[in-house]
Amino acid sequence: MPRRSRADSGVLPQPGEQTGETSGGSAPAEPELLHGVTAEPPNLEPEVAALDSFLTPAEVRFVRCHFEVPAIDLQGFALEVAGAVAHPLRLTLEDLRALPRRSVTVATECAGNSRVSLSPPPRGEPWAGGAVANAQWTGVPLTAVIDRCGLREDALELVFTGADQGLLPGGEQASYARSLPRSKAVEEDVLLALEMNGAELLPAHGAPLRLVVPGWYGMASVKWLQRIDAVAQPFAGWFQAERYLYVEYGAMAKVSRMRVKSMVTWPAAFAVLAPGPQRVRGFAWSGEGPIDKVEVAFEGGNDWREATLLDPQLPHAWRAWEIGWEPPAAGRYLLRSRATDARGNRQPAAPRWNEQGHGANAVQVVLVEVR
């Protein structure tokens, strides 16, 4: 949706510039491919049409920060693992690099993505639809660390704490922290990621170490990870108990798995197309299961045609789709894609409103003109 790019937040240095002693801080360059959603802390997203590749390049990946990007001393860095464990650990980057490695391709959407599509738009960062990305992550399976620390029997959840911190609305100082239930934490594809798309993480994406939780909205994939604490009680930190909740007319539920969703990445919104045959394409994803079907409509109303699903379905990646289309006449068209997952979840026509504006997975409309 946004029409112009942003050039000055300084949180996305070129990969070559972040190899010094410190990650973050005065990182300089930034591509002009992202739009500022908030300036402080930096929250950035690309236009949906910039996401037109199976693996999302680092420079167009959305950036979600709850606090300023922390400056991290890479020499002194260590991941602490403590709490309800048999063997507390302290793992330097060198230690982590010596552990077993795994690569997983994961689609990750910000829980607040498409918040502006809700009527009325709730408070919160006004993400327009570009806060989703698909990347190949490489790092240490969380299970490898769990095997080494030994979870005690009373360990109910693992709490992941980032190096980013700041003031909560109430004035209290806090770090960003989120927990996973033990059952999720021991899944083999949950990663402590050191690399994205074959390159070191960028500061804006959580360097030097971040959690990657396949299938869940992005708030679970804690960036700048520096502590893991096994706890015997449900974690009740601000970002766990007060935020990332579906609050709907009094009812409340925690945000976790990504709702089924899809997007059109070509053509771009407001594109002007020449007459003739077109290939319309995009991606679909769900945290509940593989994508079963993507249908596309080209005008208002209910004429849906089934798109072709491309590539093999990787367990946690988004699924590419495409469909041929020949506009019958000059004029304006409304392109819409609608995904259904293997559990029968299907994108709703209208967004389901909730107070914090999470999980807005309604069918999106891309307006184009043929002339």
Added chain:
Amino acid sequence: MPRRSRADSGVLPQPGEQTGETSGGSAPAEPELLHGVTAEPPNLEPEVAALDSFLTPAEVRFVRCHFEVPAIDLQGFALEVAGAVAHPLRLTLEDLRALPRRSVTVATECAGNSRVSLSPPPRGEPWAGGAVANAQWTGVPLTAVIDRCGLREDALELVFTGADQGLLPGGEQASYARSLPRSKAVEEDVLLALEMNGAELLPAHGAPLRLVVPGWYGMASVKWLQRIDAVAQPFAGWFQAERYLYVEYGAMAKVSRMRVKSMVTWPAAFAVLAPGPQRVRGFAWSGEGPIDKVEVAFEGGNDWREATLLDPQLPHAWRAWEIGWEPPAAGRYLLRSRATDARGNRQPAAPRWNEQGHGANAVQVVLVEVR
């Protein structure tokens, strides 16, 4: 919403080019200020930000055509008035110009305007929000013609028929025709308009003669008017009985008065603003009564501030409003305006869905970036 303009539909000649013997047909030039909604017949609308003046210039006024723009022989032109009248009439343009004159400023919105904001978007021309305009019309009060023809006591409605005709979906040939109840037709501000904003009508806007019905959606203001028939039975033509209906979950009602609505005309959608004080402005209108209040929100959530209403309220015109705003920080903002009329009607947060997609008067969101 549309980002690019359209240059080749040929329905909006410059005023100087339409003074020949024939109106319509091969009219050449067209400003690049309108976007094509459908090409055949021509339906065009400007971006909302192009509507940032109290009187909408002819070159940015939306064009709504049910059939192709008819070619009309101005020499042979006459308005026929017949049916349940005491004195059938045949009025040439010269006759009409000799009758009493009246000027009225009228806001007119297409009933399908903002159809694309409905979820899911219904079939029908995909108007994005620019199909509304405010103009000063000059012509003969319909009452002056009614006085001369003498409505019989059994005249229940007046049927207005345009010169535009074509095939209905069922294959039948039809002219565009709409009726008004007698009680509405005798209101003093209903006009047989010969001029818009002090100039002769353009072919696209109904030259040489059109009806202007203040307070009602645009379908009532029949263009290329050539017949008026007083009828003793409710008119049941296609555009009266099959279209311009609110069909909502089985219930049905006729589209008539414009629902209360407003729009932000500055800043434009997707504008990038420099920090510092801003004047946000726009217009509000209602077919139910004068505008009582316009409130504006600058972010998601429910912080509404009351805008200042400008100029005197003319009975049928839209109302200008403005409000000062200083963005607290760089970042993205969601500007929304919400109008309330003197009868207490207020724009809803979410659009009220109906099958044909009429009366979409929900609060609109203008996304801007400050940096």
